[in-house]
Amino acid sequence: MKTINNIIELVGWEAIKLLIGLIGVLVVVVVNALVLTWAERKVSGHMQRRIGPKEVGPCGMLQPIADTIKLIAKELLTPQNVERPLYFLAPVIVFIPVMVSFVVIPFDAYLQVKDINVGILVILAFSSLSVLSILLAGWGSNNKYSLIGSVRSVAQNIAYEIPLLLALLAVVLMTNSLSLRDIVESQKGLWYIVSQPIAFLVFFIAGVAETNRTPFDLPEAESELVAGFHTEYSGMRFALFFLAEYTNIFIICAITTTFFLGGYHGPILPGFVWFFGKTYLLVFVILWFRWTFPRVRFDQLLNFSWKLLIPVSLLNLIVTGGILKL
Amino acid sequence: MALTNPVAIVKGAVSLIIGLGVTIKAFFSPVVTVQYPRVELKISPRFRGHTKLVADKDNPDKTSCIVCGMCEKNCPSGAIVKVVGEKKEGEKKKTLTSYILDFTTCSQCGICVEICPVDALAFSAEYNRAVFTREGCHFDLVKEFEKRKIH
């Protein structure tokens, strides 16, 4: 007991908390990805009137674990002509920003690794990083499909980060804080989805685009680019991209919940149940999109952002500012 | 895309929601698939599996094949490898001793069944024959016939 106290004194209580938090985050990330792969297959199955995985575990719930074991056990194949450092680095880099984003998300009133007063900036800054890894993967693979996919991804991320930010800004204007906890606390009475419906829509659509999901899944457009930027990846490296994709979905939905759906607020049930419930409901909507819509074309994608989402969110911002000033 | 026309945007959004309605309805509808090894569907009586020998009407212990070789000659893909018979003493007709079918090349066209002058061939209903080697699909219809007789 004494040694523990010594260590705490040595490194500081904050650091220990952070360490435990990070381990917790890692667990959440992995479990979330496992749950989402299973959910994706189940949702797609039932939407297509089949049942999806069923054999491994009850309702096929252990299927993702079986898949993970398979992916880990697979040989790490490296194609001959890849740019080795970039090719190896990309799947590692893709994973870091999504981890960091978890640190600032308030899962419950007291369940947050660290409340930073610029929380939302941290998330946005790091989520922009993930496009770097996609670019590295595309370039490093030395494959034309990968390259086209990654170039698309860069253009798409730049285009959709702006409406993403502008939509959040409207909420920030109303709360006067960049801290996520403050934003959630200010929604105790009225959720921002009611006062900021347009910002919510813009944010959610841009968020779907940011996570490269259908109907905006151009970087990995299966029918055009085989698998886009991760065409040349297999085994665990592919699994890392996969993990990052699902974690990204979760983060976007978690932010939407935090900003617009009142975060952990809700009657009777404990806060984190509400938080995860709302988040996974949004995740379900994203899955639902994927199994309903076709993919937009590249020029349509960019037009949609530059010509519709950005003007609308700007207008929303101006109106919000004007009303607040009055 | 008419991005400046609010009516078109609303109409487009409505069309997307209608589409979502279709899939969510399917989501809550019962599944249409059948989990094959656990549940098996009834095979259509006309299903064309590999060919089998049919028992003679008068003498159910024997096949009615007269070893004329028509099926072997007319098979488009040479799937009927060998039809051998021998003439036993005291019998008028030849008796079939071996009928080798190479099921790997058979396309179930039914020409052999149709061309047989004594209707000694028919399609079996076996649809799930799984074997480990290619040779597993070369089988002797006479032996299959004997096996069926015992059961």
Added chain:
Amino acid sequence: MVGKILEEIKASLVNVNFHDASYEQSGYHLSVDVQTGNIPDSVKFFKDKAFYLEDLFCVDYIDYLELVYFFNRYEELCRVKVTSKVDAGKPIAPTISNSYTMAHWYEREIHEFFGVYFDGHPNMTYLFLHEGIDHYPLRKKAVPVPDEDKKLLNSFKPQEEEDCFFVNLGPQHPSTHGVLRVVVKMDGEYIISAEPVLGYLHRMHEKMAENRSYLQFLPNPARIDYPGALLLNLAHVATVEKLCGIPVPERAQYIRTITCELNRIASHLLWLGAFPADLGALTPFMYAFDDREQILDILEDVTGSRLTYCYFRFGGLYNDVGDTFVDKTKAFIKRMRERFPMYEKLITGNVIFVNRAKGTGIFQQVDARKYGCTGPFVRSTGIPYDIRKAEPYAVYDQVDFDIPVGTAGDNIDRYHVRVAEMEMSLRIIEQALAKLPPGPFKTEKVPKKLKPPKGDVYYAVESSRGEAGVYVVSDESDTPYRMRWRVPSFSNLMTFPSLAEGNLIADAIATLGSYDIVVPEIDR
């Protein structure tokens, strides 16, 4: 009307020999024998008179090679066979690829199978055979390929250029529907040029036919066009019936019509699922398969197979339909009609789908003749050309149906035409079921060994992709002397380079999906 055009041809063409042909017997209205040197002039005449190039192939008569050109009109059936004798020792003929773009591929095909050289052809390389050949495969006597010709392989080795790059779409690619390979030259997301490379599924059915009796060739057509197996099965069977003069009982004809239309819907449903999948929507694929399975169940009860049917026989059918067939089919019609609004909501109404498909891959009506396109592809441009109406076979003349046509010839028109065609097929089935007469399902006394009289015959059916024609030359033996398959996907696909050029790769993929190509049919 046909008579008038024929008169005109007879009056205008000089230095040629006319042979009047009996349409009832041979399937074409007029046969014209042209000197090799006169081919371009004669062909130009047909081009000016708005004929489309139906088929172009070669027949080896040992002493000489005969080039056969089939011309036909979209407006009314007027099939003209133009033949030209080419020296077997040193076969050279002028190209017609400057008049008919489609001849590019036909001539390359003839070149690699017969060794005929076409003067003025811009790219005289092999079309199907990637490994090269030692002997020309369709020649009756072994003719070795000259050493310098063995290099004419079409394995495309692109030259690197500035500001562009090459992408091989296929043979292994999710959207090439099999093993089609398209070499695409791209500038960023835009396609500068696209060239299909064929032959990854080439099996030489035409040579197989020469080594088999007419009966033994029965399973093959199903392998040429697997989603529409019955339709091609019918093409083969009906051709032989026409050649030998075998009558077919009325009941058999009705059942043929019904099963063929069921098969056509199944084929279109396969496409209906695959096309949105090319655009990224994966769920309609499963819904379409659900419906398709219902058809396969019905057809399995009738034919015993689910995909590669071999059901029609010379003079009738393999067996009669079962007792439950009529009820089951009626139930299916009801079900299918209820399903169309769902597809409408899910696909046709979807704004993303409409924006992707509308105005992309526009095929101009005027170009159709140059390529000899047929089927829904040409109907989407507004040409109401359908073999079922133009040249009714089976009992299509006794049922009432319309030909759905499009206007713009873009991807969404092709979509609408196919969906309307499915509804039309349901209408045909409904009428045929109501009229289904009792009686025998097969003509008695069809000889087990068919030996058709000497002569040739062309017979076409409307497959789910367009005009599928069979040309058979008989030499009184029990095997065909030459059997030629005119397949719709081949001539439809030829238009792809021009539609893809200058477009985004995503649009090109959508366009390729809208063709409903079947690669085994293209490669044969």
